[in-house]
Amino acid sequence: MLRALPDTNDHEKKTDRMRLELIRHGQTDWNLHDQLQGSSNTPLNDTGRAQAHTAAALLAPYDWAAIVSSPLSRARETAEIIAGELGIELGAAYPELIERDYASREGTVATSKIPDEPDEDFPDIEPRESVARRGIGALEDIRDTRLPLDGDDSNIVVVCHGTIIRFTLSAILGFEVGHIDNAAANTVEWANGEWRVLTVNGAPVDEIVRSDA
Numbered sequence: 001m002l003r004a005l006p007d008t009n010d011h012e013k014k015t016d017r018m019r020l021e022l023i024r025h026g027q028t029d030w031n032l033h034d035q036l037q038g039s040s041n042t043p044l045n046d047t048g049r050a051q052a053h054t055a056a057a058l059l060a061p062y063d064w065a066a067i068v069s070s071p072l073s074r075a076r077e078t079a080e081i082i083a084g085e086l087g088i089e090l091g092a093a094y095p096e097l098i099e100r101d102y103a104s105r106e107g108t109v110a111t112s113k114i115p116d117e118p119d120e121d122f123p124d125i126e127p128r129e130s131v132a133r134r135g136i137g138a139l140e141d142i143r144d145t146r147l148p149l150d151g152d153d154s155n156i157v158v159v160c161h162g163t164i165i166r167f168t169l170s171a172i173l174g175f176e177v178g179h180i181d182n183a184a185a186n187t188v189e190w191a192n193g194e195w196r197v198l199t200v201n202g203a204p205v206d207e208i209v210r211s212d213a
Contacts, residue, residue: 016193018143019155021059022169022186023082024162025074026051031182034109037161038102041073051183052078056085058185059157064088065150068142069159070097078183079159088157092145096138099161101126128167135168136195143190169197177208 026048030037044052055078064086069079071093083090103124112121116128138160146156162180169177169186172195180186180201187198200208 016147016190017153018147018150018190020139020142020188020190021064021155021157022165022188023055023078023157023159024165024180024182024184024186025070025072025078025159026055026081027182028074030107036102036106036108036110036114037074038099038106039072040106043073044077048074048078048182049081052081053085055183055185056082060086063155064157065154066091066146067157067159068092068094068146070099070161071095072098072161075159075161079157082157082159091156094138094141096134096141097158097160097164098134100131100163100167131164132167132171135164136171139168139188139190139195169200172197173205 026044028037028042028048029045030040030042031048032045059082066089067079067083067086068091069075075097076093080090102122103126105122105125114125115122118125118127138158142156142158146154150156162182165180165186166177169188172188177200184201186200186202189196189198197205199205
């Protein structure tokens with residue numbers, strides 16, 4: 001469920017601070033049928049478009065310099081809807097934000113837990129470490145390209161995919177976070193030379209249930 005973002009009006013100014021709002025794309029028919037999408041280019045369905053409009057309404061009270069996204073159509077369309085609603089720049093598509101590659105399993109329904117590393121059931125999936133590394137690298141690329149354009153204390157919306165968001169947040173936090181909802185907001189801040197996770201699925205990070213507990 002979407003929740004209000006944390007109030008940033010009284011946030012203490014820090015050198016080279018940037019806040020990124022990581023939004024999972026809206027629903028697709030493959031989501032609806034629990035099919036693995038990965039790097040497949042699947043479009044939003046009507047529910048997904050409605051979710052994108054709802055996400056835009058949640059983001060509207062805050063100041064955003066731009067919105068960027070994964071190049072896959074479900075993420076790009078979500079970003080286009082949000083950018084149009086908020087009247088902000090639709091920025092670059094970052095290939096590093098593409099969802100985890102499930103290779104030969106894309107389009108199938110997973111009947112067992114998806115492993116971190118390739119195994120007999122998932123022989124050619126992208127390893128978890130690779131996905132998390134791409135995610136962190138994407139955040140750093142966005143920081144390095146947008147800070148000179150938008151200045152310190154800027155806020156950027158980033159639309160991408162559930163698994164890469166989950167693995168990236170888990171890597172920053174040092175513990176496993178659970179499922180990322182379609183069109184949910186996940187707040188990450190760069191400040192004092194490090195990344196911090198502030199919210200997961202719209203909830204403050206200290207309120208989330210650790211999935212490894």
